[in-house]
Amino acid sequence: MKPFSRLNHILRNLPVHLALIIMCLLWILPTLGLFVTSFRSREAVRASGWWTILQREQQPGQAGYETYCASCHGPRGDALAEADLSDPALIAKYPRANRLLPVLKQEINGMPHLSDPALPENPKDALDTLTPIVTYLQTLSGESDQTARLTLRNYADALVGYKGTQDYITDCQQGTASALAKFRCDASDLLNPEGMGRAFINTLIVAIPSTILPVFFAALAAYAFAWMDFKGRQWLFAILVGLQIVPLQMTLVPIARLYVSLGMADTFLGIWLFHTGFGLPYAIYLMRNFIGGLPREMFESAYIDGANHWLVFLRMVLPLSLPAIASLGIFQFLWVWNDFLVAKVFLATHPVLTVQVTNLIDPRGGNWHILTGAAFLSFIIPMIVFFAFQRYFVRGLLAGSVKG
């Protein structure tokens, strides 16, 4: 292609590129805001919007320093070796403006220390000018610990479920009584029932069996539907697939009551079985279509060689169905991981991530720093699964789009 025709092509497509890029930016902006906010300190979150993170923040006193001092001492204070302002030992001698002022009044080589511009004549005004500069010098030399712009402390708070007035790490270091009453300030806090750490483990405990069980049971049933002969095969399959239309809401109360009478309320077994039951109709449908599409000759030769059904299922069907199992498994895993309603109803005492996030919501919006961190913790696994197995996920979702 000639270079000009290529350029022409790009120019002609410019509106398309612009529209698409703008839409993509709009789509990613809300999530980006949550992500950035989760790394900002509580004070910063309250004081300014997350987009200001890109602006260069003016330190207090920086403007004064640049007016009076930067021309000789340089922007970082280390331009003059004999008076290195970035040296903490030197700065430590001048903790306050009234200690610094006499030094500045002394002449250097017969010339005023400060001439262009000079400090105000009135001592009070001179001190007022100097005070922020002293603060800035302390920051510059590393004398005062500069508050970090980005922090991981929100994540610590979210993981242990800390709701104090300061953050968990600070309160633990200072031994604040209110913190020590509920927290032990060691690794065991990660299992605090109000924290996202515990919720993360609960979600894993819920999601893994709730994925494996329906996929395995569905594969078993699908094998029977595809390669075995029995009475009523067709209509039974039609009924099972038809059960996909039953919405979740129909099944909540009867099962909840059943669990109470069986003493299974608030147990992991209960939620595993519920997710299995609800996931099966679609899983059987998908697996039957895939297993039924495997080559018939393969089964015939295996049977002729004397293999029984169990061996064929275990050694041939399961390994060959891996693409379908992957699509189905990823779809079901993310469905369970992101589920809120079922976990809220069946697992009140072991909150999963979604339930824990809703527990952290403050109607007045006072804890965005923790809430954003908590929400992001709940995204980590779905994001990894999504980006690693996007193809399978999309396939499972497309096939599952008829689910009720």
Added chain:
Amino acid sequence: MLPTITRQGRLIPWLYLAPALVIMLIFVVFPVFNTISLSLKDKTSTRSAEVSCVAGEPCWGKLENYRYALTNPEMTQALRNNARWLILMVPGTVIVGLLFALLADRVPYESLAKSIIFMPMAISFVGAGVIWRFVYHIESGGGEQIGLLNALLVRLGASPVAFLSNPAINNYALMVVGVWLWAGFCMTVLSAAIKGLPSEVLEAARVDGTNEWQLFWRIMLPMIAPTLLVVTTTMVINVLKIFDIVFVMTGGNFGTEVIANRMFKLIVTDTGRSMAIAVLLIVLTIPLVLFNVYRFRLQEREE
């Protein structure tokens, strides 16, 4: 049709089917009948719903809970809101999804753009609710606006807006979240349909001098119409059952109530009414799901 060798004893198939059948009987079939029977009982679940009738007021007898589900002001508001979602959010999502599919089809970074649009589908509705609560956040104490939209409004010289508690706009604010979530789904399905169009037909039209606009309206759109229909019905089902977004963002307050949230609120306090709403929900969705399954099988047969 099956290889003769697969004939086996009568028992063996049922061994393979048993785990799935037993679990589905308990967890899907039994609850459906139980829910229907509970919907005819009052809040104690032991007496007929008739007992909650008040003398002198309208009463539907055994179907009293259904009278609540269809005529109570709280429920009519919820039904009205679901209808609004249907009218605005469903077409909105389908159109945005179609637009994405068409645009992404013409650029080299197609898969990246699609990943970005599709990503909200991977995270939970609860998480999406938190993300958007933050976007809509209003600082009423006089501090700096830290919510993206209100900061933008203030920057433009307008006064901040309570997006989630102002009944005039909060339903639309929630619908935007819905579009943000589901546009990726619509895009993916429609994109697959567009890619499946026979390229000879499109090329022939272009050679004949059809412009892109005509090409879209006269050729592409009619050809992807069946897929558009499936996407639309799927979205209608999703919207009828919309719950998490509303629960997380407004809790159904300030005039944003929807059917599924109403059902959830009543689960403990008045099971009979709650179950009547659940039955209403399935009655509304059944025709659509059946239609979808039918279309889906038709499509599979064509392939």
